[in-house]
Amino acid sequence: MSFEPVIGLEVHVHMKTASKMFCGCAVHYGGEPNHQVCPVCLALPGALPVPNREAIALAVRAGLAVGGEVHSRSVFARKNYFYPDLPKGYQISQFEEPVITGGGVEIEVDGEVRRIPLTRIHMEEDAGKSVHGEEEREDESHMDLNRAGTPLLEIVSEPELRSAAEASAYLRALRRILRYIDVSDADMEKGQLRCDVNLSLRPTGSDVLGTRTEVKNLNSFRYVEAAIEAEIQRQTGVLEEGGEIIQATMQFDPERRTTSVMRVKENADDYRYFPDPDLVPLALDAARIAEVRAALPELPAEKRARFEVEHGLSEYDARLLVATRPLADFFEAVTRAHGDAKTVANWIGRDVRGALKERERDLEETALTAPALSALLKLVDSGRVTPRSAREVLGVLMDEGGDPESLVGERGLEAVSDTGALEAAVDEVLAAHPDDVERFRAGEAKVLNFLMGQVMRRTGGKASPGLVREILARRLEG
């Protein structure tokens, strides 16, 4: 019997607000432990929470961006459990009445586009951080409550994902939307995006759900994929041996790439949720929602469609260019300065992205500016720089910045268009490769490319390709 995985993700993201969810403490990373705290987030006796308006606006923005329903009434609820990093002994979250329900995220895997429906999006607060056995003594635990109260969105997908690849694509698509709309930086390394995976198996084609397990707290795309693969494998093994899946919380061991049971859920956890009596139900009137909607930036899908129409790009190019908002904005800025969208799209889609990949960097982390790239492309257009030299300049512009024209001069990268010099180079190449010349003359046209390459190499890539081709053709025919 073959099995089909049924996967749903619960994603927690830190919202990009200046202050915490229920108090005025600053939200930023790397502060001295327990210095971004106040009576409210320390849960001192008598302190009371007040919801952060900015966080509410961001939650609504996220809801609108995924096409969810924004509820005019939602309720903050207490999730009660004891843990030292949870100062109040409960987390303020939303339960029966979340701010957003529904919506979906479009993913593409192996050329197939699917919309993954969302169950809900709600607001909550993060816990603090435990620091175990560092510095002083191994048997001590310390609490850093700087993070306690940081605004979170929990985004819950329907169990509609069918593979690790789909889960990964979903996470990336979700992260891209959240970054586009500036709701979160969603940096997994900083713990701004964390993911829990719910996974069960069922016989392929069946519509009955199997017993699910939950793999908690995955903090990189690679781990999410690897944990899903591992858990599918584990559950398949159990089922194939006639065993039964036990509902449990699992942990993933990234080194061994295996999942193991952390805690068996005999009964569902009882968090004794109830509406937080310190907070009144959140009322969002149509005007407030409209205000957020009006400020909603263009989303990736809309931008892609516009790029196709407005700039005449292929769907493929448009899709590449909207991958991140900085990249899309960069494309438009260069196009405005340069004039030819197609050329710009080609360069950004191929060379800029390639150079970024080599450097393992994001565009915003380089020194490259739109005016500089535009100027460089104009040098290529006029034939003053060969594409190959331009790629070299592009690298410099990324790493150090500068003016393309001066860089070309300083590095002697002007295209060689001195016919005499090129003719000499062509003659040397033909003399060195008599066999290839024979083959060309015998009708093997593609040998021309090889000979072109040889000439280019001899000139250090600075030869104007058009001129070389012309001279070669003349000599070979002559």
Add this chain to the structure above:
Amino acid sequence: MSDPLGGVAELRGALDDRRVSAVELVRAACARARALDLNAFTHLREEAALAEAEDSDARRARGEARSPLEGIPVALKDNVCQAGEPAQCASRILEGWKSPYDATAVARLRAAGAIVVGRTNMDEFAMGSSTENSVHGPARNPWDPECAPGGSSGGSAVAVAAGVVPAALGSDTGGSIRQPASFCGVVGMKPTYGRVSRYGLVAFASSLDQIGPFARTVEDATLVLEAIAGHDPCDATSIPEPAPALAGALSGDVSGLVIGLPREYFASDGADPEVLAAVRTAVAELEQAGAKTREVSLPHTPYAVATYYLVATAEASSNLARYDGVRYGRRAERVGDLLDMYRRTRSEGFGAEVKRRILLGTYVLSAGYYDAYYRKAQQVRTLLRRDFEEAFAACDVIATPTAPETAFRLGERAADPLRMYLSDVFTVSAPLAGIPALSVPCGFVDGLPVGLQLMGRALDEASLLRVADAYQRRSDWHERRPPEAA
């Protein structure tokens, strides 16, 4: 022993005429607090209060008195936070903890020039009706030291009744201001829910808790209420309206005002007949003054105590989770693992009544019981609120006994929690409905005070104060002094 302090109006006159200074008042209050053997105070801050009194005297000398409360000594129930002071809530678990911040009500009192002299005894975390559930031992009723002062704000009621301070703050969740006011023969008021900020009030049951004043006269209570009321952005449940001006309500004129008498509260088996008689006499006095009376009905009253103990304990079980020994207060020593630390810290730190309520509240919110108890209680709460809305269509205020009896003897109910809970029968409905209510002295039975409770429409503190003040103009119960404080 120093003499009892007069009321705010009297002290204010003496301060204005330089017959007394704020420094002298603070000294007198502290001396008296120490001299009386009533266990009303858990902490005196004499030194700090004297320094503040000096500043206050200087302000007055410059003609910069901040309000009618300038230089007036007041006391705080030990669950209302003041910066730099303990707020132990009569619990072992908050041993040694000092608040780094002022409750909004305290900040406002101090901004008005009032001087906090100390903190008063209470039932642990405001859970109780006798001030016996205190790590400091019970407070005593100045009318009979063998009797309870009521609770949970017993210490504040005693401090005012015994003339230590002319006014004090308490907190009321199910009657914790009004019942001790009744037992000690003083005025105590629970404002409309949201009228006074809860920021800095150590939570018992968030949807019910309100800070309110104790004083010997309605006039003094009104001054304190005006100082502490009004919207506070630090409390999301605070009513977004400025503090009401209430002094104008104290005209003594109640002609045409309709007083509702709910038949469920006057049932012959519901209260001590002599208490009922005293309340009826007081209502008759108000009729003499021009008020009208009519019978009304609050049909869901029999469910109020049960509803109250479900809602209040559910919220308390969650509100008290923060006392875990991790960040502040008391942590059990030599603990094993984390769970052991929680268990022992909380077992050692909380008293029996607090534990009972945490257990009850945890049960009420548990999966499988939530609908039957918590949700059902919320539904009944809505019905109770509607009862009042309907009753107030036919009357302006509702008059009842504050408590079904006068002060009971210390120890008499300690072993019978259910009977203790039932002493709240007349006071729990107002907080469940969120409406204002007060208790004003209306007589004595066997030498112990009786309280008249007045309940009003939400935000209509003015009518309650008008009626209670009119009654005090026509009675002298509030001028009698308890023997222990003579």
